[in-house]
Amino acid sequence: MSSRTxxxxxxxxxxxxxxxxxxxxxxxxAMIPLYNVLCKNLGINGKTDKKAYLTSDEIDLSRTIRVExxxxxxxxxxxxxxxxxxxxxxxxxxxxxxYFSAKNNSKRQxxxxxxxxxxxxxxxxxxxxTECFCFTQQTFKPDQHRDMPVLFHIDPHLPKNINTIxxxxxxxxxxxxxxxxxxxxxxxxxPN
Amino acid sequence: xxxxxxxxHSAPQGFLTFIKRWLFTTNHxxxxxxxxxxxxxxxxxxxxxxxxxxxxxxxxxxxxxxPEFFNQMTTLHGLVMxxxxxxxxxxxxxxxxxxLMIGTPDMAMPRxxxxxxxxxxxxxxxxxxxxxxxxxxxxxxxTMYAPLSTTYGPASTDYLILAIHLMGLSSLMGAxxxxxxxxxxxxxxMTMMKMPIFCWSWLVTxxxxxxxxxxxxxxxxxxxxxxxxxxxxxxxxxxxxPLLYQHLFWFFGHPEVYIIILPAFGIISQIIPTxxxxxxxxxxxxxxxxxxxxxxxxxxxxHHMFVTGVPLAAELFFMYTTMLIAVPTGVKVFNWVTTMYRxxxxxxxxxxxxxxxxxxxxxxxxxxxxxxxxxxxxxYQDTYFVVAHFHYVLVPGALFGxxxxxxxxxxxxxxxxxxxxxxxxxxxxxxxxxxxxxxxMHFLGLAGMPRRVADYSLQFANFNAIASLGAxxxxxxxxxxxxxxxxxxxxxxKKASAKVWDGAEGLEWTLSSPPPLHSFTTPPKFE
Numbered sequence: 001m002s003s004r005t006x007x008x009x010x011x012x013x014x015x016x017x018x019x020x021x022x023x024x025x026x027x028x029x030a031m032i033p034l035y036n037v038l039c040k041n042l043g044i045n046g047k048t049d050k051k052a053y054l055t056s057d058e059i060d061l062s063r064t065i066r067v068e069x070x071x072x073x074x075x076x077x078x079x080x081x082x083x084x085x086x087x088x089x090x091x092x093x094x095x096x097x098x099y100f101s102a103k104n105n106s107k108r109q110x111x112x113x114x115x116x117x118x119x120x121x122x123x124x125x126x127x128x129x130t131e132c133f134c135f136t137q138q139t140f141k142p143d144q145h146r147d148m149p150v151l152f153h154i155d156p157h158l159p160k161n162i163n164t165i166x167x168x169x170x171x172x173x174x175x176x177x178x179x180x181x182x183x184x185x186x187x188x189x190x191p192n
Numbered sequence: 193x194x195x196x197x198x199x200x201h202s203a204p205q206g207f208l209t210f211i212k213r214w215l216f217t218t219n220h221x222x223x224x225x226x227x228x229x230x231x232x233x234x235x236x237x238x239x240x241x242x243x244x245x246x247x248x249x250x251x252x253x254x255x256x257x258x259p260e261f262f263n264q265m266t267t268l269h270g271l272v273m274x275x276x277x278x279x280x281x282x283x284x285x286x287x288x289x290x291x292l293m294i295g296t297p298d299m300a301m302p303r304x305x306x307x308x309x310x311x312x313x314x315x316x317x318x319x320x321x322x323x324x325x326x327x328x329x330x331x332x333x334x335t336m337y338a339p340l341s342t343t344y345g346p347a348s349t350d351y352l353i354l355a356i357h358l359m360g361l362s363s364l365m366g367a368x369x370x371x372x373x374x375x376x377x378x379x380x381x382m383t384m385m386k387m388p389i390f391c392w393s394w395l396v397t398x399x400x401x402x403x404x405x406x407x408x409x410x411x412x413x414x415x416x417x418x419x420x421x422x423x424x425x426x427x428x429x430x431x432x433x434p435l436l437y438q439h440l441f442w443f444f445g446h447p448e449v450y451i452i453i454l455p456a457f458g459i460i461s462q463i464i465p466t467x468x469x470x471x472x473x474x475x476x477x478x479x480x481x482x483x484x485x486x487x488x489x490x491x492x493x494x495h496h497m498f499v500t501g502v503p504l505a506a507e508l509f510f511m512y513t514t515m516l517i518a519v520p521t522g523v524k525v526f527n528w529v530t531t532m533y534r535x536x537x538x539x540x541x542x543x544x545x546x547x548x549x550x551x552x553x554x555x556x557x558x559x560x561x562x563x564x565x566x567x568x569x570x571x572y573q574d575t576y577f578v579v580a581h582f583h584y585v586l587v588p589g590a591l592f593g594x595x596x597x598x599x600x601x602x603x604x605x606x607x608x609x610x611x612x613x614x615x616x617x618x619x620x621x622x623x624x625x626x627x628x629x630x631x632x633m634h635f636l637g638l639a640g641m642p643r644r645v646a647d648y649s650l651q652f653a654n655f656n657a658i659a660s661l662g663a664x665x666x667x668x669x670x671x672x673x674x675x676x677x678x679x680x681x682x683x684x685x686k687k688a689s690a691k692v693w694d695g696a697e698g699l700e701w702t703l704s705s706p707p708p709l710h711s712f713t714t715p716p717k718f719e
Contacts (some may be wrong), residue, residue: 008303008376009376013371014301014368017371017372020402020403021364024403024407025409027407027410028407028409028410028413031439031443035436036433044502044503048503076427117430121503170428172427172428174430
């Protein structure tokens with residue numbers, strides 16, 4: 001084959017293509033931290049910050065925001081779970097304490113994790129929590145009932161075009177999800 | 193010109209020898225044949241799944257199939273047609289024709305080539321075995337969205353995941369082989385910009401495969417880990433994000449649709465000049481258009497996810513990039529039309545399929561532009577309009593491209609002309625069947641019929657009945673194709689000349705029909 005003009009040997013091309021293939025496989029996994037960092041910094045996927053903020057001491061009385069509360073049970077979780085208030089009118093910067101009611105209707109002890117989601121997504125970074133039951137997993141005995149608090153305020157820098165914010169919690173059963181077995185990747189996202 | 197070195201195998205006969213020959217073959221023509229026959233078989237199996245779907249949807253009321261089974265059929269129909277029918281068909285043409293077109297004796301890595309093919313039947317067996325398992329076969333659609341495939345996926349999902357890994361490996365090995373062959377084994381004098389356009393289309397496709405197949409492999413690996421190793425990549429409970437799966441999948445999924453259509457573009461770009469008896473108009477721009485489409489395909493994936501709540505800025509960006517794809521695609525369509533302009537056109541079966549391709553693919557392209565618009569997409573999302581759109585680009589698009597290629601090269605491969613009369617029957621029944629099946633789906637989608645549901649409300653009954661009749665017409669028309677191919681393989685028919693088509697140009701037509709098993713052992717002269 002020496003008669004054929006060739007600049008790079010077959011082997012070299014083969015290796016570089018295999019390398020590309022493997023790096024694209026790696027890229028698939030690299031998408032996960034990348035996605036999380038992007039979503040967090042751009043504030044685009046409606047996830048609230050996991051860290052606890054100080055309460056606010058500056059109230060913007062010129063605006064009134066309506067905040068609605070929603071709850072969902074994931075995968076037919078046999079629990080009662082609802083907000084004590086359906087919605088609330090508040091001023092940006094006002095510290096609000098509300099309660100979500102939860103009851104374990106099953107016959108066994110269960111651990112749950114509430115995952116918050118804010119709509120519109122861009123409002124998520126302005127919804128700042130000082131205390132939230134979603135910061136930790138919650139363990140309930142059979143038939144146990146508890147009111148769980150959320151202390152939050154809306155950052156006065158909330159964009160002018162947002163007047164209504166929906167805060168939704170979905171309750172996931174994590175009884176069998178062993179913390180130790182979680183990958184470090186996912187651990188980074190578990191509050192606390 | 194190459195007949196002097198004819199090593200036509202006169203090996204001892206026998207069943208074991210026969211099996212061994214095909215199992216261990218490293219000859220590009222034999223591997224190409226294996227790919228094509230395998231793909232034909234899968235095309236009929238995937239077609240049976242499709243007809244079961246259409247039989248169920250013939251009348252409202254979920255009478256025929258259990259809805260659970262219906263879901264398995266939609267899932268498997270999609271997976272089989274994409275990964276086991278269309279992609280191997282184009283790999284088959286690549287294996288057969290690329291060495292002949294660039295004047296080289298074989299692919300650069302013949303043993304890897306053998307391996308790339310023989311992984312596929314294994315993947316197919318894994319995939320089909322899920323139909324016979326307790327529980328159910330995968331039932332969450334070919335897109336395999338989490339958490340349907342993770343938390344709620346049936347046990348058989350693991351087999352699907354491994355099958356996808358194997359199909360991915362196979363296509364990656366094929367792609368690497370094609371790139372090395374095209375870069376290094378061209379006959380002296382054939383520069384990159386003198387390569388036949390089919391070779392260019394495959395070169396671009398192969399790079400797309402290398403770019404995105406590993407990402408799908410990563411996504412299904414994460415799925416497997418979520419299912420069995422207590423990770424939470426896609427589970428919100430553990431801190432993951434189900435939406436992330438969609439991003440990973442469509443990062444693969446959108447280039448995948450170009451992986452499927454670009455080789456068809458290449459075949460059509462060979463056929464239209466042949467039967468117009470003119471050179472391909474704007475060869476250079478055809479190549480640039482291929483490259484532009486390939487580049488754009490990486491930055492449009494979110495248009496599959498407009499309703500997931502992505503921010504406005506992303507919606508706008510992905511809407512505009514998606515619309516931008518219409519530009520290089522339009523360049524291709526206009527160049528095909530201009531190639532035909534004032535050409536001495538004749539209408540043999542390959543040309544008929546190519547013409548239908550140009551027209552019907554363009555219809556599919558238009559509905560794609562409609563879908564690219566965010567506000568319109570909110571309305572069309574998950575309706576039959578989407579089904580109509582992608583079937584218009586996949587059936588009269590990719591599939592007609594493959595069928596046109598089969599008619600175009602069948603006389604070269606087998607050495608006998610197919611029956612033109614039967615070919616015309618096949619074409620007209622197919623083209624009528626395709627339009628009867630998929631055109632009414634546009635209206636169904638606009639009227640709001642959701643996809644992936646085994647039942648529908650009464651007002652959709654008429655169009656669904658028409659679509660089902662069309663589907664059966666199309667399905668049974670393919671028996672003509674099967675018969676024509678069997679006859680050609682048996683050597684029944686007029687002997688084909690070396691050039692086969694009087695307007696054909698290229699090195700492959702300088703060889704006898706069929707070409708000797710080992711061709712171009714010395715590099716041919718080019719121009």
